[in-house]
Amino acid sequence: MRRPRHKTGTVLAVSGALWSVAVFADNIPASRQTELMHLLTQDCGSCHGLTRKGGLGPALTQEALADKPAAMLRDAILNGRPGTPMPPWKGFMSAQEADWLVEVLRGCAGDDRGKADAR
Numbered sequence: 060m061r062r063p064r065h066k067t068g069t070v071l072a073v074s075g076a077l078w079s080v081a082v083f084a085d086n087i088p089a090s091r092q093t094e095l096m097h098l099l100t101q102d103c104g105s106c107h108g109l110t111r112k113g114g115l116g117p118a119l120t121q122e123a124l125a126d127k128p129a130a131m132l133r134d135a136i137l138n139g140r141p142g143t144p145m146p147p148w149k150g151f152m153s154a155q156e157a158d159w160l161v162e163v164l165r166g167c168a169g170d171d172r173g174k175a176d177a178r
Contacts, residue, residue: 087159091156092159095156099164103116106144116143116145132164133157133161136148136152136157137157
């Protein structure tokens with residue numbers, strides 16, 4: 060039986076992307092993080108459910124997002140999902156802020172509200 064080969068370049072690129080998300084997310088001011096959490100709770104919650112367990116939109120719990128690539132989640136936040144009610148949010152936040160929201164949703168950011176709300 061052949062063992063699957065790992066592409067070193069792909070692994071390094073993904074590792075680098077994850078590292079950069081963690082580093083740049085720390086640069087978002089606390090006041091903006093509060094605004095983003097409000098947006099997540101109120102605006103995203105209106106479709107994804109206030110407890111993020113789903114509604115008009117799919118669930119945004121840690122479990123539901125565990126197998127989704129961070130880049131795909133960021134793209135959905137910033138550009139919306141054509142053919143669905145998911146709107147683009149790029150007019151309201153930067154890519155860095157979208158990355159921070161992805162970390163919150165996955166329970167990786169330093170904001171305990173994101174972890175508690177996702178349960």
